[in-house]
Structure formats: C-alpha cells, structure tokens
Amino acid sequence: MTNMPSPATRSATSAAGRNDVVIDARDLVVGYRKLREKIELTALRDVNLQIRRGEFICIVGPSGCGKTTFINVVAGLVKPWQGTMHVNGTPVKGPGPDRAMVFQDYALMPWRTVQENVEFGLEFVKHDLSKQQLADRVAHYLDLVGLKGFEKSFPYELSGGMKQRVGIARALVCEPEILLADEPFGAVDAMTREGMQAELERIIAETGQTVVLITHSIDEAITLADRVVVVSHRPGRIREVVEVDLPRPRFEYDIKANERYHELREHVWDLLKGEAFGAATEGEA
Amino acid sequence: MSATVEPKTVAPGDGGPLNGPERTFRYSPINYLRRYGAAGLVLLNLTCFFILWELFARAEVVSPLFLPRASDMFRTLFEGLSPGGIILQHVFYSMRMFSIGMLAAAAVGIPIGLLMGASKVMDSIFSPYVWAMAALPRVALMPLLILILGFSDSAKFTLIFLSAIFPIIINCMAGVKTVDQSLVRAGQVFGASKTDLYRKVIFPFTLPFIISGVNQGMTRGLVGLVIAEIFGGNKGLGYLTTRAAQSFNPALLYAVLLVLVVFSLGFVQIVKIIETKAAPWRNYGS
Ligand SMILES: Nc1ncnc2c1ncn2[C@@H]1O[C@H](COP(=O)(O)OP(=O)(O)OP(=O)(O)O)[C@@H](O)[C@H]1O
Ligand SMILES: [Mg+2]
Numbered sequence: 001m002t003n004m005p006s007p008a009t010r011s012a013t014s015a016a017g018r019n020d021v022v023i024d025a026r027d028l029v030v031g032y033r034k035l036r037e038k039i040e041l042t043a044l045r046d047v048n049l050q051i052r053r054g055e056f057i058c059i060v061g062p063s064g065c066g067k068t069t070f071i072n073v074v075a076g077l078v079k080p081w082q083g084t085m086h087v088n089g090t091p092v093k094g095p096g097p098d099r100a101m102v103f104q105d106y107a108l109m110p111w112r113t114v115q116e117n118v119e120f121g122l123e124f125v126k127h128d129l130s131k132q133q134l135a136d137r138v139a140h141y142l143d144l145v146g147l148k149g150f151e152k153s154f155p156y157e158l159s160g161g162m163k164q165r166v167g168i169a170r171a172l173v174c175e176p177e178i179l180l181a182d183e184p185f186g187a188v189d190a191m192t193r194e195g196m197q198a199e200l201e202r203i204i205a206e207t208g209q210t211v212v213l214i215t216h217s218i219d220e221a222i223t224l225a226d227r228v229v230v231v232s233h234r235p236g237r238i239r240e241v242v243e244v245d246l247p248r249p250r251f252e253y254d255i256k257a258n259e260r261y262h263e264l265r266e267h268v269w270d271l272l273k274g275e276a277f278g279a280a281t282e283g284e285a
Numbered sequence: 286m287s288a289t290v291e292p293k294t295v296a297p298g299d300g301g302p303l304n305g306p307e308r309t310f311r312y313s314p315i316n317y318l319r320r321y322g323a324a325g326l327v328l329l330n331l332t333c334f335f336i337l338w339e340l341f342a343r344a345e346v347v348s349p350l351f352l353p354r355a356s357d358m359f360r361t362l363f364e365g366l367s368p369g370g371i372i373l374q375h376v377f378y379s380m381r382m383f384s385i386g387m388l389a390a391a392a393v394g395i396p397i398g399l400l401m402g403a404s405k406v407m408d409s410i411f412s413p414y415v416w417a418m419a420a421l422p423r424v425a426l427m428p429l430l431i432l433i434l435g436f437s438d439s440a441k442f443t444l445i446f447l448s449a450i451f452p453i454i455i456n457c458m459a460g461v462k463t464v465d466q467s468l469v470r471a472g473q474v475f476g477a478s479k480t481d482l483y484r485k486v487i488f489p490f491t492l493p494f495i496i497s498g499v500n501q502g503m504t505r506g507l508v509g510l511v512i513a514e515i516f517g518g519n520k521g522l523g524y525l526t527t528r529a530a531q532s533f534n535p536a537l538l539y540a541v542l543l544v545l546v547v548f549s550l551g552f553v554q555i556v557k558i559i560e561t562k563a564a565p566w567r568n569y570g571s
Binding site for chain 1: 465467473476486490
C-alpha cells in the first residue's frame with residue numbers, strides 16, 4: 001500500500017493557467033415552470049462549484065436530479081432562478097463559441113448527412129479554415145469516433161450509438177475551450193466506449209480543454225475525472241465532490257488493478273446508493 | 286450444424302463474395318416480381334373491372350343513359366383528348382386555372398403559416414380568420430363570389446385559392462410549432478443567430494409539413510375548381526360534366542370523370558416526387 005500514486009497533475013504546460021476558475025457557479029437555484037400544471041419545479045438548489053481551467057469534471061447522480069439542467073446553465077440555454085454562473089469571469093448570457101455540447105438526445109439534424117451534421121459545429125462560428133482544412137478537420141474527428149465511411153449516411157440510417165458518436169464529433173470539431181458532454185457514451189458498447197474514453201483523455205491532455213461530463217457509470221466517472229461531483233436526488237444538491245487522485249494517463253496502465261480506484265469507486269457508490277433510496281422513498285412528483 | 290446463414294436482405298446467389306460488411310446485389314426475377322408484381326396486379330384488376338363493366342353495360346341491366354359501355358367511354362376519351370378534341374381544351378383551361386390558383390395559394394399561404402408558427406402575435410392576429418375560413422365549407426362562398434366577381438375567371442380563381450390556402454397555412458404553422466426543441470438548442474449552442482435558426486433548423490424541419498400542406502391544399506383546390514366550373518362559365522372539366530349530363534352523353538361524362546381522377550392523382554404524384562427530392566431523410570425504410 002505504500003506505492004500509492006501521488007495526486008495526479010496534468011502536464012506541466014498547462015500548469016500556468018491551472019488555478020484560474022473557468023466555470024464558477026454560485027448559489028445556483030434552477031427550476032422549471034410548468035404552465036399546464038401551474039407548478040414551479042426546482043431542479044437544482046444551492047449549487048456552488050468552481051471548475052478550474054483544464055479540469056475534467058464528471059457529474060453523477062440519480063436520474064432526474066438536474067445534471068442536464070446544470071450543464072444547460074453552463075451552456076447558456078437555461079437561466080438560473082437565483083445565483084450566478086460565470087464562465088471565464090463573465091456572467092453567462094447565452095451560448096458562446098467557447099462552449100460546445102454533446103447532447104443526451106443527440107440532437108442531430110435529420111436532413112443532414114453525418115458529414116454535414118459535423119460541419120454544423122463550425123457553421124456559425126468565425127474561423128479561418130480553408131474549405132480543404134475544414135473538410136480535413138471534419139474527416140479527422142469522424143475518423144476519431146470511428147465513423148469513417150458513413151459520411152454520406154443520414155441519421156436515420158445509423159444505430160443509436162453511431163448517432164451519439166456523430167454528436168461527439170460535432171462538439172469536438174469546434175475544439176472548444178469548454179466541452180460539455182451529456183452522457184456522451186451512454187449508447188455505445190463497452191469496447192467502443194473504452195476506446196473513445198482513452199481518445200478523449202488523450203485529446204484533453206493535448207488541448208487542455210475543460211470538460212464537464214455527465215455519466216451514469218461510476219467506473220467511467222472515476223476513470224476520466226479529476227473530480228467527481230455527486231449530486232443528490234431532486235432537487236439536486238451537490239452531495240460531495242470526490243477528488244480522484246489517480247495518475248494520468250489512466251489508459252496506459254491497468255487502473256482497475258489500483259486499490260485506490262476501488263476505494264473511490266466504493267465511496268461514490270455508497271454516496272449514490274443513499275441517493276437512490278432517498279429518491280425511491282420520495283417518489284416521482 | 287454450422288451452416289452459413291445468408292443475410293435475408295440480400296438475394297441469395299448473386300453479388301460478390303460476402304467478405305466485407307457491404308456488397309452490391311443484382312435483382313433476381315423474384316426481386317422483380319416483388320417490386321413490380323403489385324403494379325401487374327393493379328393492371329390485371331383494372332382490366333377485369335373494365336371488361337365486367339363492358340359486359341354489364343351490354344346486358345343493359347341499367348339504362349345506358351346511366352351507364353355507357355366502357356368501350357364507348359374510352360372511344361370518347363381518346364377522341365376528346367386527340368388534338369382539337371372537345372375534352373382537351375377544357376383540360377388545358379382547368380389545368381391553367383388550377384395551377385395559377387395553387388401557386389398563389391402556396392405563395393401566400395406558406396409565409397403566413399410560417400409567420401403564425403413563429404410569432405405568437407401573428408398567430409393571434411391571423412388565427413380567428415384562418416380557423417373560421419378553414420371551418421367554413423368553401424362552396425358556400427361561391428354565390429358571394431359570383432355576386433362580386435360575376436361568372437368570371439377571377440371568381441373561379443378565388444375559390445380555388447381559398448380552398449387550397451388553409452390546409453397550407455395550418456400545416457406550415459404546425460410544422461414551425463412542433464419543431465424539435467433540442468435541435469433548436471443545438472443550433473443555439475453552436476452559435477446560430479436567430480436568422481440562422483430559421484434558415485438552417487426551423488425551415489428544413491418544416492419543409493415536409495409544407496409539402497404535405499400543399500398536398501392537402503391541392504385536393505381541396507381541385508374540389509374548388511370543379512365546383513367553380515359547375516357553378517358557371519362555359520369552360521373547364523367541371524363545366525364539361527354538366528354539359529355532358531344535360532346533353533345526355535354519358536360516355537363523355539364518364540370520360541371526364543376519369544380525366545379528373547387522373548388529373549388529381551397526377552398532381553399528388555408530382556408532390557410526392559418533390560417530397561422525395563426535397564426531403565430524402567423522410568424515406569424511412571422505403
Ligand atoms: N423543460 C423542462 N420543463 C419542465 N421540467 C423539466 C424540464 N427539463 C427538466 N425538467 C425537470 O427537471 C428535473 C431535472 O431534469 P434533468 O434533465 O436536469 O435531469 P438529469 O439529471 O439530466 O436526468 P437524467 O439522468 O435522467 O438525464 C427533472 O425532474 C425534470 O422533470
Ligand atoms: Mg440528463
């Protein structure tokens with residue numbers, strides 16, 4: 001037990017900007033007004049979270065606890081009822097080119113081919129890429145998610161996992177400063193998932209992107225994250241933020257052979273188990 | 286038993302070796318039969334129908350005034366449709382009226398429908414009139430139109446226009462209103478401006494609704510056309526049906542009805558072709 005690895009830090013190059021906060025949520029209360037039922041539903045409550053540049057954050061929590069709501073606030077799609085959300089020091093007023101998102105429901109344009117869907121990611125932002133460079137970049141990310149050869153397919157011709165990967169490529173092609181990913185690997189098989197997780201870790205290490213990734217898989221959260229945010233059942237509160245002090249790159253050694261991995265896994269599992277029971281007794285409102 | 290299983294979707298015995306995930310395949314006679322067999326059946330069915338009709342008419346079970354022989358009808362049809370024939374000029378007239386009316390209905394209806402779907406203000410301004418007019422049987426307007434416009438082309442044109450425009454408006458509006466919100470969110474996240482959203486997300490999403498609105502509008506417009514022509518004037522297929530009936534010419538009457546069927550099916554088919562060209566992603570499975 002003495003060869004426990006020291007807390008991981010990312011490559012020295014990004015160490016300079018390492019401690020500035022990119023995403024800063026303070027006292028967030030977010031909810032939805034349901035006009036038909038005349039009720040206001042609180043989805044998130046008292047959320048305080050500071051995310052540093054280059055950090056990889058995974059959010060786990062029971063279904064319906066407000067995870068998607070949280071990254072929608074970061075993305076500027078949902079306005080908080082109370083509290084503030086700052087990205088790069090300025091209050092979030094709406095979406096911006098510094099943030100890209102992988103959607104839980106894919107949100108692909110059915111009238112566009114795979115290629116055109118990925119191009120959508122760069123269609124409305126100013127960039128100085130030539131036509132050829134753009135095509136190369138799109139091809140690069142399509143290759144990365146394993147969809148080479150499907151460029152001309154329409155979404156209805158793809159499996160669920162393939163659609164999801166188009167969504168991932170569309171977000172990655174923007175090479176955003178902040179990548180928001182809502183269960184990006186939920187529909188892909190275990191092997192493809194692991195390959196893509198490794199790829200993601202490699203890209204992030206290269207680009208120093210900040211990532212907020214939602215997942216239902218504790219293993220995925222611990223394998224990928226610098227910190228795992230555990231959210232309680234609705235209305236979502238941050239139950240605990242778990243530091244994952246495992247060395248990187250995590251796909252270059254057998255992380256599951258590491259005892260610390262299992263400790264962390266156990267810990268997150270216990271936290272979630274409490275939440276799942278809590279949610280069960282509360283029932284669906 | 287380890288027999289290799291041929292994929293069901295590929296006709297056995299043709300195409301290349303199955304070593305990649307894809308291969309091309311050629312049609313076998315069975316494939317051709319599956320694909321075109323239905324058309325053959327329809328042809329056979331219709332032939333039988335017309336033969337029975339002919340026999341039935343020859344037996345004079347019903348008065349020949351009500352039911353002409355199929356052969357007489359076809360003869361009248363071919364003579365009428367040959368250059369200088371009596372049906373042809375009326376077909377051209379009706380087609381012209383119908384096309385102009387439809388084009389105008391689409392040109393006015395599509396923007397109004399899209400606007401109503403996009404803006405609550407526009408919706409509340411237009412919707413009482415749209416729904417009232419959509420609910421009113423359009424035929425009831427004909428006496429009023431004749432009163433105002435006389436037995437003129439403009440009265441007919443107006444009735445076609447009013448018959449066709451409301452399904453178009455309502456479908457366009459529904460299309461915009463039901464636009465998939467997660468697609469809109471995707472547009473916003475990737476930096477689409479309001480105009481971009483309309484051009485690149487909402488409009489393409491609505492396109493199939495627009496086409497189906499135009500399709501419904503055409504069926505209604507055709508009703509409007511025939512009614513307007515029956516009401517007055519001395520031109521068009523509708524007029525020809527009344528004239529044939531009044532001059533006790535059942536062969537001509539039935540021939541005109543057949544022309545109307547083909548006319549209507551033809552326009553619907555054109556829209557279908559436009560739809561497959563404009564919205565190929567909607568051809569799930571076919
Ligand atoms: N547009 C909306 N209108 C009303 N209520 C909403 C809306 N979107 C989400 N909610 C509610 O807010 C709560 C949180 O939803 P959210 O989508 O953030 O959950 P989640 O944590 O992402 O769940 P899951 O893991 O199932 O995706 C849910 O109870 C849901 O009913
Ligand atoms: Mg969610």
